[in-house]
Amino acid sequence: MEDFERIFEEMRGMFEEDLRRQRARRMGCVEPLYNIVESENEIRISVDLPGVEKEDIKLTLYEDHLVVEGLCKKETPSVRRLFKETPLYYSVRIPLPTKVEEEPAKARYYNGILEVVLTKRKRGRRIPVE
């Protein structure tokens, strides 16, 4: 049963990634700059999303990657766009350096930078000796 759920989860992930890529191609998405900082227990991922409102960010955590999407509605004369009527759309798939717990995952958006803090999944399990 666990194997079936894992395979189903993987297929769902592949399907959603394919949809994301198709959407990205259609909309002429921009891949935002991102950075990963690892500590003993945490992974901190920050993503540069200037011009995006917090409400327009979509964040999805998968087993081995994080998908960040965001719509930039801000008018920026310095940024040239292929089609002026199409808003700037950020999209990136960030591979995770290690497996993480589903909870707790924290995210905050400050001054155009999104920061996501993930807890690393513990590799070993302590076995009490009786």
Added chain:
Amino acid sequence: MIIEEVKTVSERPLILEGLPDTGLVGTISLSHYLAKLGFEKTGYLETEDFPPMLIVRNGKIGDVLEIYYKDNVYILRSELPIPQEGVHNIVGEIVDWVRSKSPRLFLSLGGIPHPYRIDITDPKVYAVPTSEEALTIVSRMKSVEVLKEGLLFGPKALILRKLERLRITGLGLFVQSYLNYPDPGSAAKVLTLLPQIGLEKVEVDSLIASAEEIRMQYRELMRRTDDETRRMRSLPPMAEQSLV
């Protein structure tokens, strides 16, 4: 080689350098400084080490690495990161030119990455002096401390190293910044220090107010700069390294 199209008469000038680096601090700060104070373009670097490209500004053909001048102050600014393959040649050309000007001070503005920059409201500034004279200048400055331990990579590191060997008074001012995002906040911080070394004061409120737009504008340069920096440091992509 550096070509000076406009003859300038300077006497022990001050030279400011803002080549693309961590957080594009030098590039953003000196672009703002140039825009506000009306410097004149006087020269450029002629080299085959940059990729074949053409920069057009306001309908005119420009240069990748340009030199500006006003009131005994030179500014060096580049629209592209110095490529790893050409770093020694280009830095050699820059240092030869600097030496020919006999400056009273060469000032390099840059960033020093901090992994938790998002939490820092007032970034610290570290100084790397190349001589006792430069150290004296730092000791008189407020809100600047000498970098005691650390590693610097890239063209700025090479320039400061060469200046130290040539006994030219040079000073690197490195402000805590994002590693690979353009950081107008840190650029503003370093600009506020310039009057302490006799440079004209420039307002930074407009720089901070347009921070998000600047970050969008400089995204591609930041990406290229980050790629070159990682190649120079031989790091795999997207691995965070802190210098302090």
